[in-house]
Amino acid sequence: MKIYDDKHIKNVAFVGANKSGKTTLAETMLFEAGLVKRRGSVENKNTVSDYHEIEQERETSIFATPLHTEWRNYKINIIDTPGLDDFIGEIASTMRVADSIVTVVNAQHGVEVGTEIIWNYVDRFSKPTLFVINQIDNPNADFDESFKSIVDLVGNNAIKIQYPLVIDGAQCIIDVLKMKLYKFGPEGGKPEKLEIPADQLDLANKLHNELVEKAAENDEDLMELYFDKGELNEDEMREGIKKGMLNHELFPVFCISALNDMGSGRLMGFIDNVAPSAADLKPEQSVEGASIECKVDAPTSLFIFKTLYEPNLGQISFFKVKSGEVKQNDKLENSRNEEIEILNQLYIMDGKNREPVEKLSAGDIGATLKLKYTETNDTLRTKDSNITIKPIQYPDPRIRKCVNAVDKNDEEKLNEALKRIHSQDPTVTIQYSTELKQQILSCQGELHLATINWMLQKIYGIKAEFEQPRIAYRETIQRSATTSYKHKKQSGGSGQFGEVHLKIEPWFEGMPEPEGFNIRGKEEIDLEWGGKLVFYNCIVGGVIDTRYLPSVLKGCLEVMEEGPLTGSYARDIRVMVFDGKMHSVDSNDISFKIAAAHAFKAAFLQAKPKLLEPINELTVKVPEELMGNVMTDLQSRRSIILGMDSDGRYQTIKAKTPLAEMYRYSTTLRSITQGRGSFSTKFSNFELVPNNVQDELIKKEK
Template sequence: MQVYDDKHIKNVVFVGAHGSGKTTLAETMLFEAGLINRRGTVEDKNTVSDHHEIEHERGISVFATPLHTEWRNYKINIIDTPGLDDFIGEIISSIRVGDTVVNVIDGKQGVEIGTEIIWNYIDTYNRPTLFVVNQIDHVNCDFNESFNSIKKLVGNNAVKIQYPVKIEGAQCIIDVLKMKLYKFKPEGGKPEKLPIPESEQETANALHNELVEKAAENDENLMELYFDKGTLNEDEMRQGIKIGMLQHQLFPVFCVSALLDMGTGRLMGFIDNVAPAASELKPEYSKEGKEIDRTPDAPTSLFIFKTLHQPNLGQVTFFKVMSGEINTNDKLTNAQNGEVETINQLFIMDGKERKSVQKLTVGDIGATLKLKHTETNDTLYGGQESITIKEIQYPAPRITKTVNPTNQNDEEKLTEALKKIHSQDPTVEISYSNESKEMLIGCQGELHLATINWALENIYGVQASYKKPKILYRETIVKPSRGFYKHKKQSGGAGQFGEVHLKIEPWYEGMPEPEGFNIRGKEEIDLNWGGKLVMYNCIVGGVIDQRYLTAILKGVLEVMENGPLTGSFIRDVRVMVYDGKMHSVDSNDISFKIAGANAFKEAFLNANPKLLEPILELEVKVPEEMVGSVMTDLQSRRALIQGVTSLDHYQILKCTIPAAEMYGYSTDLRSLTQGKATFSSKFSSYQTVPANTQEIIVKECKSEQLTEV
């Protein structure tokens, strides 16, 4: 296979809403370039891109798939991404390494919510972007409406390069950059190039002039040329369009029928001639603060953007060459852990097909096998100085559930499988809660979880069950109380004796010292689970030795780790130990630990104990026409609306909501809004549970504890 230099490599990422035709467009481009002999279809489950068994089973793209094509002495690397935001991790990682984003729009629907979600990430990475309105052959396609929806998304800097027309019943595309008409046969394929007919001349000229102005706006020299000549030639326009794309200020719009191979050759020609290469993008800086030298002669650095675990191959690692060149058998250092990896094999991946190569240069995308110490987001570098590429920031999970093996003997097997799934998809978060004693799995939605479960069953041979995770409540008090306990135990030889009197009060920051006590010592403890315990030594007359106060503290902490109401952690309490008794022979640490624990428990139960629940800050982005139903649903979940702001045709609802009410919200919100709303949440604080709700929760916890016994 030919080795291309960095100026003849273009990396494009196909993004778009589910069903917009990304996979079909990628298939057609490979066919148009002659790299495949016949085009597969999604329906026939034989496309190069959607080759995984689960994609065939569900009829959707689940994984981002690297492909490549060659067109007029350029290599075009294509990454075909899923269209559903459950698989947003695949989309984000692809945008991160792409040089140009091709945003595919369904001509029947225009910009959809999936397009808008993805646009936020394109905008974050500031990637050059062009839009392709697909399915122009469909009877319900409305190109102008689709173009207007693109303008709503990106502003007035969207500009038509092409528009579709029907002339004498034939599907045609008028290109206002080349000022030519492409006329297609009913079956598509190579078009006939013709002059623009008189009936379309006025429209085409107006769009051509608009394109000239947009191209000239992005560069002072081009603007001067435009003022001098009143126009720009085709090469000058290409230059201005490229500059505008690099500045993220110009968004060319094309039209195609991917299914009938109409307009794909012209699109590839534009990618070759105009779409930026990696070396032309804005400078990128390493975590060490140095500009990455995007030349073949620079020290080598590879950024790992994707990992796959395949039963027949093991770990497949996908990377972009960020600087220098990579050859087979090169040894590189992992910047994250210092381990040295040998690149024994280099591949270009086209779906499941691997093509061996000996070398890849800066800007190219490739893969290798069986790296031992390298994961997604790692950097491998050569040379003496460390190069660390900035990591991809993945979104937090939107749903969290407990996960357990159906067969308890499979616990280790499940853990290992989940590690591989997280390695393959960092938006899957696996954790273990020491507090609730649960293994938790976080992901982007129910469909995402369904694909994870499919992998567990069909690839790793593990059956798993999923349940609602326990809410991590806290317990505290709202009034002062006193407690007393005498521990006395006699059993032959030495006995046990300890008596403790104490007072407890709610603690808050900045409160005055307790009155009525002779304070001899104070210890403030920042609790691991949040909040504080403040312990005072108020013993007078030596009725309890100083050495036993540590044992009393241990007893108090033991109760605080397993609160009397629900077994939850206790927080924000201060304790004054002011009296007690000891025995010269029978008193010891264990006696005072038991006495302290029971005295604290008695005082706690008499101090009007309250349950605290975790409260989240929730932000929901919802179309204006759906705000009412979303707000009604939020209020039924005990949410408090903090404010509503407008953003284009969306409303942003900001509220606080108990974490206990968020279970199932992702699914319900999607159902309420036909998938058009999105949300994000983060922990805010702990707040008191309403009395009637507390009663129900305490009863449920007691019932669960009895069941476990």
């Protein structure tokens, strides 16, 4: 295969709503370039991109799939992404290595929910972006409304490069950059290039002039040139458009029919000639703060942006060459663990098809097999080059489930499968909670969860059950209480004896020292689960020997590890041990630990015990017209609304919501907003549980 330099490699991500035609467009571009002899279709389950069994079964993309095509001495690396935000992790990985974004819009629907959600992510990265209005030949297509919806999304910097029309039953596209009309036959393919008809000249010239002005705005030299001669030639316009895209201030809009192969060749030409390459972008900053130059003669660095497991191949690691070049059998160092990896094989991947190559240069995307020490987000580099590429920041999980194998003999097998799924998709997280005594799986939504379950069953042969996780409550007290307990046991020989008198109080930061006690020692313990235990030695006259006090403390801590109300962790308590008795023969550590535990538990139950529940900070983004329904639902979940902000056509609601009320919120929000709402959540603090809820929880525990 031909080796391309950094200026002739274009990396584009196809994003957009589900069913907008991204996979079909990728297939058509491969066909146009002659890399496939026959175009597959999603319905026939034979596209290059959607080759996984689950994608073919559901007729939708679930994985981001790298492909490539070659067009007029340029190499275009395409990454076809899912259109559902449950698989936002695949999109996040793709954004990290794409140089330009192609946002595909269905001409029948305009900008849809999925496009809006994904655009919020694209906009955060400020990647050069162009829009493609697809399915222009569909009877229900409405190009003008679709373009208007793009303007509503990105503002007036959306600019038409093309618009469609039908002449004598033939689908045509007028290109206002080249000022040509493309006329397509019924089978699509290569169009007939014609002059723009007289009845379209005024509109075409108007759009052309708007494009010239937009192109000139992005460069002072071009602006002066435009003022001098009142026009820019095609090359000058391309230069201005590219600069506008690089500034994330100009969004060209094309129109195509991917299914019927109309306009894809022109789109590829624009990607070749105008869309920025990796070398055009600003140099990336490494973790160490140095610039990573996209140059062949720089030290080699690769960024692993995706890991995939295939039954016959094992682990496939997809990477982008950030600098230098990589050759077959190169030895590179992993910056995370300093292990040396040998890249025995290099490939260009097109779906499941792989083409061996001897080397890849800066800016290119490739794959290798069976790396031993390397995962997604790792950097492979020339040894001692001190380059670490900044990792992908994945979105936080939105739903949590307790997961177990139906057959308990499969538990170990389940754990291994989940580790592999996490390696392939870092937005899936697995954690065993010793507090809840449950294995918690977190992911992006119900559809994401259904996909994980499908993989467990079909790929790993494991039946799993998913349940609502327990809630990590905390227990504390609201007033002081004083108790004592005598532990006495005699069963022949040495017995057990220990008597402890103590007082407990609620603890808070900055509170004064306890009054009425002769404080001889103080120990502050930061509890692993949050909060504190403050322990005071107030023993007078040696009624309890000092050597037994650590056992008294241990007895208190053991009760706090399994609180008296619901078995949850207790926190924020101070204990004053002020009296007791011991026996010269029968007293020992175990006796005082038992006595302290009983005394502490009795005092806890007398001290107006209270449950604390975890509260999450919830941010919900919804269309303005649906805000009322979302607010009503939040209030039914015991939420406290913190504030609301406008964000274009959206409203952002910030609230504090108990974690116990967040179960299945993802599904509810999707239903209320017809999929147009999105949310993020993170732990905030613990707060008192309402009395009726506490009574129910204690009753359930008993």
